[in-house]
Every structure is written in structure tokens, then in C-alpha cells.
Amino acid sequence: ILNVEQSPQSLHVQEGDSTNFTCSFPSSNFYALHWYRWETAKSPEALFVMTLNGDEKKKGRISATLNTKEGYSYLYIKGSQPEDSATYLCAPDNDMRFGAGTRLTVKP
Amino acid sequence: DAGITQSPRHKVTETGTPVTLRCHQTENHRYMYWYRQDPGHGLRLIHYSYGVKDTDKGEVSDGYSVSRSKTEDFLLTLESATSSQTSVYFCATRIRLATDGYTFGSGTRLTVV
Numbered sequence: 134i135l136n137v138e139q140s141p142q143s144l145h146v147q148e149g150d151s152t153n154f155t156c157s158f159p160s161s162n163f164y165a166l167h168w169y170r171w172e173t174a175k176s177p178e179a180l181f182v183m184t185l186n187g188d189e190k191k192k193g194r195i196s197a198t199l200n201t202k203e204g205y206s207y208l209y210i211k212g213s214q215p216e217d218s219a220t221y222l223c224a225p226d227n228d229m230r231f232g233a234g235t236r237l238t239v240k241p
Numbered sequence: 242d243a244g245i246t247q248s249p250r251h252k253v254t255e256t257g258t259p260v261t262l263r264c265h266q267t268e269n270h271r272y273m274y275w276y277r278q279d280p281g282h283g284l285r286l287i288h289y290s291y292g293v294k295d296t297d298k299g300e301v302s303d304g305y306s307v308s309r310s311k312t313e314d315f316l317l318t319l320e321s322a323t324s325s326q327t328s329v330y331f332c333a334t335r336i337r338l339a340t341d342g343y344t345f346g347s348g349t350r351l352t353v354v
Contacts, residue, residue: 176345
């Protein structure tokens with residue numbers, strides 16, 4: 134994988150649903166992977182930084198896992214709420230690129 | 242919060258005019274970046290700086306130049322603005338690479354008419 138790829142591009146879920154999305158990144162020269170949450174009309178805010186293969190981070194209902202050997206990370210949201218609606222960006226540390234993001238919309 | 246201030250917050254300019262956007266930080270972060278946000282592309286890196294007078298190009302640097310004469314200021318200049326440069330521009334800083342994430346400014350919305 135030469136670029137950072139996030140899927141799906143957008144996601145619509147109902148309040149209470151659990152959801153997950155993927156970030157794929159070049160596995161060579163890996164240092165760290167960052168996840169950001171970006172609400173409309175605001176600036177991106179840091180969620181997690183992950184460095185070790187098999188790493189799992191959790192913040193409230195949001196968690197993330199990391200596989201550095203195959204170059205992917207999953208972000209999970211349990212029991213989605215309308216306030217979770219945002220674009221979720223990932224950024225591997227090796228080349229300052231961000232993925233295009235997954236835009237999550239949670240309907241009440 | 243790195244205390245990042247972007248100015249102006251909004252600007253409308255005419256095609257062919259020069260435009261300079263300013264990013265000012267108060268936390269003495271070494272690394273500074275300019276990104277542009279476009280639908281379907283997320284954030285794309287324009288230029289970055291790894292110290293005073295040390296800058297380099299990102300993936301979409303054509304038509305842009307930067308300068309960093311002081312640690313706290315990183316200027317982005319559009320030498321001759323074009324409509325394709327209509328975008329929201331974000332400045333970001335980092336203390337160090339790897340485990341430190343980016344802290345973003347509030348963005349500058351630039352419209353080139």
C-alpha cells in the first residue's frame with residue numbers, strides 16, 4: 134500500500150449501533166499511527182496515538198487496534214451517539230499524510 | 242493546546258493576486274505544517290517546516306511558498322492566487338515526531354474569485 138486509505142468513505146448508522154472502520158497504511162518504516170476526530174467547522178482533535186503491533190487503545194466508547202505487520206488499524210465505536218458524528222482521520226507517522234477520512238453520521 | 246492562531250480566518254481575493262496566510266504558535270513547537278482541506282481528499286500537505294529557515298515541500302506544493310524566520314511564525318504565500326486554491330487551510334504544529342500528535346489551528350477559509 135503506497136497511500137493511506139480509509140474505508141468506508143462514509144457511514145450512516147442509527148443511534149445505539151456499534152460500528153467500525155479501517156485505516157490501511159504503508160507498513161514499511163512504521164513509527165506510529167494517529168487517529169483524529171474532526172467535527173464539521175472545527176479543527177481535527179487527537180484521539181489516539183498507537184505505536185506497537187497489537188496495540189489497543191480505548192477512550193470511553195471508542196477503541197482502536199493496530200497491526201503494523203500488515204499495515205492496518207481499526208477504529209470501533211460502541212453504542213454510537215449523535216455526538217459521535219464526525220470525520221475520523223488516520224495518519225501514519227512516516228510521511229505526514231492523512232487518510233481522506235471516514236465520515237460518520239449517527240441518526241437519532 | 243499549543244496556542245495556534247491562524248490569520249486571517251476568512252479571506253476573499255481575486256485571481257492573480259498574492260495572498261499570505263499566517264500561522265502563529267506560542268508553545269515553541271519545532272515542527273509546523275500547512276495543510277489544505279478539500280472534499281474527498283481530507284487533509285493534504287502543502288509545505289512543512291522542521292525548524293527556523295528549514296522547510297520542505299509536501300504533496301501539493303505547486304503555487305505555494307512558505308517562510309519561517311522565527312520559531313513561532315510560519316507563513317504560507319500564494320504568489321498568484323487561482324480558483325483551484327479556494328480551500329480551507331489548516332496550520333498544525335508538533336513538539337516532536339512519532340508519538341506526539343498534531344495540534345491544529347482553527348483554519349483559514351480562502352475564496353479566490
